[in-house]
Amino acid sequence: MSGAEQTLNDFSAVPQSLRGPAPAKVVAGFGFWLFLLSDIIMFAALFAAYAVLSGATADGPAGAELFDKPRVFLETLCLLASSVTCGFGTLAMFKADVRGTYFWMGITFLLGASFLTIEALEFASMVAKGAGPSHSAFLSAFFALVGTHGLHVTLGLIWLTIMMLQIRTLGLRPMVTRRLYCFGLFWHALDIVWIGVFTIVYLGAK
Numbered sequence: 181m182s183g184a185e186q187t188l189n190d191f192s193a194v195p196q197s198l199r200g201p202a203p204a205k206v207v208a209g210f211g212f213w214l215f216l217l218s219d220i221i222m223f224a225a226l227f228a229a230y231a232v233l234s235g236a237t238a239d240g241p242a243g244a245e246l247f248d249k250p251r252v253f254l255e256t257l258c259l260l261a262s263s264v265t266c267g268f269g270t271l272a273m274f275k276a277d278v279r280g281t282y283f284w285m286g287i288t289f290l291l292g293a294s295f296l297t298i299e300a301l302e303f304a305s306m307v308a309k310g311a312g313p314s315h316s317a318f319l320s321a322f323f324a325l326v327g328t329h330g331l332h333v334t335l336g337l338i339w340l341t342i343m344m345l346q347i348r349t350l351g352l353r354p355m356v357t358r359r360l361y362c363f364g365l366f367w368h369a370l371d372i373v374w375i376g377v378f379t380i381v382y383l384g385a386k
Contacts, residue, residue: 212362216369219332223373226325227380236317243322243385246311248302252382255298256374259333262291263371270364276352281360285340288367292337299330322381329377332370339363 234243265287272280303323306312313323343363346356 212365216365219369220373223325223328223376226321226328227376230321230325230381233317233321238316238318240316240319241309241311242318243381246306246309247382247385248305249382251298251302252378255295255302256378258291258295258298259371259374262288262295263368265291266364266367270361273352273357273360278347278352281347281352282344285344289337289340292333292340292367296330296333296337299326303327326377326381329370329373332373336363336367336370339366 265284269281269284269288272284306319311319313320340363343356343360346359350356
């Protein structure tokens with residue numbers, strides 16, 4: 181077999197998803213950054229809608245009357261702490277430390293689940309007071325913005341669960357570490373969005 185034929189056979193053995201002018205890690209990272217950018221644009225639109233509608237309470241309760249700021253502060257601490265533990269989990273992954281990855285990502289999951297639990301209790305409390313999303317334009321914008329963020333956190337926890345199962349079955353091979361790295365980017369982006377929610381929606385409530 182000639183050298184050219186050997187090269188052709190070696191190339192055909194590479195999956196099509198891995199062929200191209202750039203390594204798969206670079207392509208995956210670039211594509212995921214584009215996804216995050218589209219997500220940020222969506223949240224920017226939701227923030228803009230909230231800014232316009234925040235005063236349209238229809239003679240109903242305003243944010244200052246509804247928001248329990250100490251509870252929201254605890255909620256914020258849970259999410260920010262989960263970002264730190266996610267970073268430690270990513271570092272453990274790069275060191276090929278499977279136990280460390282499980283440990284830190286497990287804490288990340290628990291903190292994220294705690295965040296969602298507190299948020300669900302807040303929503304239930306507001307609805308019980310008659311302050312549901314259909315009561316006013318302000319509440320519609322609030323539930324749309326905060327609820328969309330909560331949905332992203334929920335999807336992130338599902339993603340994290342799947343990644344832990346992949347580590348268990350496949351180990352820390354490059355395909356798995358790329359996906360877990362992308363999860364880390366996604367999770368940190370959610371923290372940045374929540375800082376905006378906490379500052380504009382809760383601290384800025386009148």
